[in-house]
Amino acid sequence: MTGPSPTALADGATPMISPILTTADAHDPFTYAEPEVARVTHVALDLALDFKAKRVSGSATLDILAAPGADHVILDSDGLDIASITDASGKKLAFNVGAEQAGKGAPVRITIPASNASITRKIVVTYTTRPGAEALQWLAPEQTAGGTYPYLFSQGQPTLNRTWIPTQDSPGIRQTWEARITAPEPLTVVMSGLRLSQVGEPAGPGRRAFRFAMDKPVAPYLIAIAAGDLEFRALGPRTGVWTEPSMIERSVAELADTEKMVSAAEALYGPYRWGRYDMIVLPPSFPYGGMENPTLTFLTPTFLAGDKSLNGLVAHELAHSWSGNLVTNANWSDSWINEGVTSYFENRIMEALYGRKRAMQEAALQYDGMEEAIAEYGADADITRLHLPKDADAPDGGASGIIYDKGAIFLRTMEQIVGREKFDAWLMSWFDRHAFQPATSALILADLRANLVKGDAALERKLMLDAWVYGPGVPSNVWRPDPQAFADVDAAAKAYGAEGKIDAAAWKGWTTAERLRFISRLPEKRSAPQLAQLDSALDLSNEGNNEILFAWLNLALANRYDPAVPVAEKFLAHVGRRKFVAPLFKTLMGQGDWGQPIAKRIYAETRKTYHSVTTGPVDKMVLGAN
Known part of the structure; x- marks a missing residue:
């Protein structure tokens, strides 16, 4: 199956416009936008993906709702090369790109005709992204599971979408959007909106176009894109998964309960309001466990444990369809x-x-x-x-x-x-x-x-x-977990700490939560023989559950356990999830003359495989970058 059925949207329908909050506590200092003066309500993208140049180019047509008397609108941009800005008729509008601030980009101030009424105008921004756009990661074929075709994915949260979309990049300025994206054959493009056609349409020699729309206003960081050698498999009437063909069977098996999850969530807190709930299992360089992009959750392959033990991640991203997206x-x-x-x-x-x-x-x-x-x-x-x-x-x-x-x-x-x-x-x-x-x-x-x-x-x-x-800390009325929840596990950890006794049989019957609890309760200081005994008894270095393997490696490296180094090196070379990568490098860097050379050697090899979300904090730790 090539993809979920296309969804028809009402032609000429007026896009939903979300209110903005104007109270002082709602002000977002990390945008240049002045939404009370003029705000973006809709974004229409017409873009081409250039894998060779690692650029996206085309136009963004923006609906601007301006207050009476407003004569300008301010957008966020971070590294965008803007060729021109015009009104809907093609008339050029004066604009100025201001001074850039680190981590915030630059303001784009556009002059618009003033009016005595609150009216919506359209402006067209023609632009090209730069190869280093932080939201986008371009993967060479050898960085993919299939090894034949290149791959692209975006990560917009929190403020990275301004590196590939000229808009007001603030979570409080919700926008509807639509897109036409062209890509080289035979790549498939997917986005976090409703798919408007089953397959790509011809778009010139060797290229296809894909169309999408989001008819409900979303925070702009939720506009997301991926393109590669992708296959779709339905999981239920409104759920399915995209991934590379070689990963499809594993992904389907791990995600088999997704339709039940959607029903369970609806029974708790009301209807799912986004139409479809599809997912894409991305290459391992994706920097997060998951990203709750509407209609298309992005997922790390590190949750593929083979036994659904880590699918709490899926429940989390699904829950964001209410808390975060809604x-x-x-x-x-x-x-x-x-x-x-x-x-x-x-x-x-x-x-x-x-x-x-x-x-x-x-x-x-x-x-x-x-x-x-x-x-x-x-x-x-x-x-x-x-x-x-x-x-x-x-x-x-x-x-x-x-x-x-x-x-x-x-x-x-x-x-x-x-x-x-x-x-x-x-x-x-x-x-x-x-x-x-x-x-x-x-x-x-x-x-x-x-x-x-x-x-x-x-x-x-x-x-x-x-x-x-x-208030800081925890108030006195705090809910506390049942001490019996981990009674057996805590007893086993205590016995190990006191006597060095390891119950491998019990470990095999434990859940992931119980195993993580056990490792977290082990004494922080362990000798090399003690770690070797633990590894041998529980086969931790060959663990297929990435959460457990990470917990083991963090403990082992904190104790300068040499046999863990090649395991950690392999792990860090194949996983780009910041949750795992940053703490392991922090642990190595904290081990002075033993760990720092190891960290610098590994990072020199692996940095190019990580997304900017991951390299940001690790650069500071390992390279001393500001």
Whole structure:
């Protein structure tokens, strides 16, 4: 099958326009846009992919909604070579590209005719991207599973899409979009919108065109593209997976429960509103576990464990279809509204599909992640607040143990206090009330007070809402995991620490969560003979589950265990996921004269295979780059 059935969109239909928030706490300092003056509401791309030059070129036609009297609009650009900007009739518009700021790019100020009314105008930006555009990773054939054709994928979050799309690149300025993309035969193009044709249309000698549309306003970082030798396989009536042909069978087997996940999510918090839920399993250089691009979740191949033990990742990205895509943080200081809510929702999907034991174990790991972050930064540190302070509110700022884990535990604490039935009713209604809109911490707290607390002073005191969102550390009412969730595992870890006793038979019967818990509870300092015994008994160096292999390598390298070095080198050469790559290089660099030469040697070979999202933090650690 070449792909899901094309979807017809109503010709001439007026695109949905999402509101913007104008309160001070909704301001996004990481965009040059002035949405209250003039904002982008729709983006129409007509682009050609050039794999040889590693460039994208063509035009973006933007619908601009301008306030009365507005005579300019400001876009975000990072490295775009702009040839011209015109109005809909082809008349040139004056524009100026301002000074560039590191990590933010440059403002593009475009003069538009002023009007006495709020009207929508169209402007056409003709441009070319540069080969180093940070959102795009161009892979040579040898970097793919098939080894025959090149590959391209994008990663837009948090602010990288301005390197290939001239628009207002802020999560609070939601936009509808459409695209016509041409690529060399026989490559297939997929995007995070509804597919408008089954196969590519002829587009000149040796090229095909593919058309897509997103008729619902999304945060601009959710516009995503991939192109390569791709095959599609249906998983259910509205779900399916794209990947390279040699990976299709493994991917289908791992993702077999996806249709059930969608149904479970709908039963929890209301209808899935994006039409299809397809996924693409990308090459290993993809820098994240997953990216929740609407209608087409991007997934790392590192979750392919062969036993569905890591498909909590899929539940997480699916949950983003509500928390993150349906309701989006207006700026990056409130990332927890996306990630914390999603992490809680993910766990509820896992409970519905796989039972309470697995869900409670995974929730306990979230609690551990929160505690580790607070122990690292200190209970009074501002960075442990859910609403991030100014020195941590960068687009990729904060700590996952806070944004993801503390956010999830906050929701679980509320659920415990008010009861699951009442809490679920509120959360479903939150998604309904704010669908396709941005949100802030102040907005979600106001909604909680209006629709859950409802003036109950005693309940307000019990929930401690402001302490959770604006205070550091963990409030006293925190939900705590059942100490019996990992009782057997913790006992085994204690026995190992005291007596060196390893129960290999028990290990074989443990879940991934239990194995990760065991490794996390091992003594930090281990001798080479102790590590050799552990590796031999549990066969850790040959582990096929990447989460467990990563945990083992981190422990082994932290103890300067030489036999782990070739395993780590192979792992780092085949995995580009930042979650794994950055900590392992950090561990090596922390081992002084032993680890630093190893880190620098490996990074010199592997850096070219990583996406910019991964090289950014690793460059600072290994190369000392600013």
